[in-house]
Amino acid sequence: MKKFDCVVVGCGPTGIGAALYLHSKGIKVAIVEKSTPGGKVNIAPRVDNYPGFHEIPGPDLAVALFERVMNSGVTFIGDEIVDLQKQGDKFLLKGLSEEYLAKAVYLAVGTTERKIGLPREDEFFGKGLSYCALCDGHFFKGQDVLVIGGGNTALKEAIYLAGLAKHLYLIHRRNEFRGSAKLVEELKAKGNVTILTPYVPLEFLGEDSLSGVRIQNKETGEEKILEVQGVFPLVGQLPNTQFINLDIKNEYGNIPVDKKMMTSVPGVFAGGDVLPRDIRQIYLAEHDGQVAGKAIEEYLGK
Numbered sequence: 502m503k504k505f506d507c508v509v510v511g512c513g514p515t516g517i518g519a520a521l522y523l524h525s526k527g528i529k530v531a532i533v534e535k536s537t538p539g540g541k542v543n544i545a546p547r548v549d550n551y552p553g554f555h556e557i558p559g560p561d562l563a564v565a566l567f568e569r570v571m572n573s574g575v576t577f578i579g580d581e582i583v584d585l586q587k588q589g590d591k592f593l594l595k596g597l598s599e600e601y602l603a604k605a606v607y608l609a610v611g612t613t614e615r616k617i618g619l620p621r622e623d624e625f626f627g628k629g630l631s632y633c634a635l636c637d638g639h640f641f642k643g644q645d646v647l648v649i650g651g652g653n654t655a656l657k658e659a660i661y662l663a664g665l666a667k668h669l670y671l672i673h674r675r676n677e678f679r680g681s682a683k684l685v686e687e688l689k690a691k692g693n694v695t696i697l698t699p700y701v702p703l704e705f706l707g708e709d710s711l712s713g714v715r716i717q718n719k720e721t722g723e724e725k726i727l728e729v730q731g732v733f734p735l736v737g738q739l740p741n742t743q744f745i746n747l748d749i750k751n752e753y754g755n756i757p758v759d760k761k762m763m764t765s766v767p768g769v770f771a772g773g774d775v776l777p778r779d780i781r782q783i784y785l786a787e788h789d790g791q792v793a794g795k796a797i798e799e800y801l802g803k
């Protein structure tokens with residue numbers, strides 16, 4: 502078993518921020534990552550709101566972030582944590598390859614986009630299909646776009662996109678929206694929006710990039726093609742918290758924290774996309790990492 506002052510689970514922007522801070526304070530910290538270091542930045546086609554770069558492809562920024570970690574001397578471990586539980590006044594993290602014991606834990610695990618599950622969804626990702634309107638909406642300025650979803654995130658991002666797009670369609674599989682009625686009214690009030698219910702997507706169309714979506718009315722079976730250059734499936738994000746056996750999650754699996762990024766269990770901290778929040782961006786994740794780093798330092802009494 503490997504022992505650390507702090508184990509950071511997840512090597513995305515927030516985990517990296519916390520690990521760098523803790524290491525710089527002489528705290529024995531390890532960062533454990535199950536997949537590609539850099540987190541979700543790896544799948545951002547182009548990042549243009551990151552200070553220091555006019556714009557940079559997401560994978561390039563992810564590499565830069567990871568290089569910063571590797572050059573710092575932080576212990577990096579490629580492993581997937583499959584169980585987290587309390588053990589006395591410490592925390593036991595079980596990985597697929599190894600077990601880790603830590604005085605404090607930073608949960609920097611992010612979320613996973615819920616996919617529609619249609620053929621060619623992965624093929625069109627970054628070629629007209631995006632799961633982040635705030636990040637990628639401006640690529641579709643003056644074009645026709647489709648939002649799929651009926652929750653608050655879909656409605657809010659549709660309102661934002663309507664300000665950029667020539668025409669915005671929103672389809673939802675039910676006639677009633679899960680999101681707030683106020684947001685539905687706000688969206689309807691836009692001059693360039695068509696809301697279609699109860700419709701589901703059937704097929705993503707296009708050659709090299711997306712050019713349309715075939716949709717179907719769930720009640721009548723009627724099908725139609727929406728000719729759009731952009732599609733945003735916004736049907737939810739799943740927090741990567743299934744492995745956590747501590748009573749720190751809310752009803753959706755997200756992890757609420759206090760001002761110091763500490764969860765309801767002292768010694769367990771969380772930050773970044775895994776928190777319950779409306780906006781999920783790199784700068785917020787990094788901010789959380791810094792705040793958590795300082796708080797973990799205090800918690801450890803260093």
Ligand SMILES: Cc1cc2nc3c(=O)[nH]c(=O)nc-3n(C[C@H](O)[C@H](O)[C@H](O)COP(=O)(O)OP(=O)(O)OC[C@H]3O[C@@H](n4cnc5c(N)ncnc54)[C@H](O)[C@@H]3O)c2cc1C
Pocket residue numbers: 510511512513514515516533534535536537538539540541542544545546547548549550580581582583609610611612614631632633636637741744772773774775781782783784786
């Ligand atoms: C398509 C797209 C485009 C985007 N574009 C932008 C943009 O232009 N600008 C911007 O500011 N933001 C953008 N974002 C949002 C940004 O990428 C996220 O807000 C940010 O990456 C969140 O950082 P994080 O560290 O909280 O989580 P993540 O980056 O998701 O990192 C979490 C890490 O934890 C790892 N992990 C999870 N569970 C485990 C486990 N059990 N064991 C080990 N490791 C684990 C994951 O593999 C992952 O690497 C975009 C997002 C998407 C999806």
